[in-house]
Amino acid sequence: xxxxxxxxxxxxxxxxxxxxxxxxxxxxxxxxxxxxxxxxxxxxxxxxxxxxxxxxxxxxxxxxxxxxxxxxxxxxxxxxxxxxxxxxxxxxxxxxxxxxxxxxxxxxxxxxx
Numbered sequence: 713x714x715x716x717x718x719x720x721x722x723x724x725x726x727x728x729x730x731x732x733x734x735x736x737x738x739x740x741x742x743x744x745x746x747x748x749x750x751x752x753x754x755x756x757x758x759x760x761x762x763x764x765x766x767x768x769x770x771x772x773x774x775x776x777x778x779x780x781x782x783x784x785x786x787x788x789x790x791x792x793x794x795x796x797x798x799x800x801x802x803x804x805x806x807x808x809x810x811x812x813x814x815x816x817x818x819x820x821x822x823x824x825x
Contacts, residue, residue: 713739719761720745721752727767727795753780760786768792768801781805 718740722728728745735742743759746752756764764780780790781803792801810816 715739715741716763717741717743717759717761718763718765719743719752719756719759721749721764721766722747723767723769731765731793749779753783756780756784760784762786762788764788764790766790766792768794768799770794770796 716739718735720728720731722731722745728747732742732745743761744755746755781788784805787807788805790803792803794800808815808819
């Protein structure tokens, strides 16, 4: 199994340090981190992680998560972590080819054709 390639977008330095320490694991390849969304987007495009962690603040789905998912053409998972209420949200992008009308039904039912 190859390591998961992870990138972090953070707001608070303590969050950055805590997550960095938690992800010191042989199954995790730490690619980098940024607190500036513009810098993060460029680095994400260059490094092509398979997981992006975002520090979620109050207000629901972070706009950075949706923006990253919209612009990345590869399979990507964005994980939002909120320390304010200890919640974790997972967003992902998946693309499939629809060859038959039943393909939509299979997708919605979450079963294989």
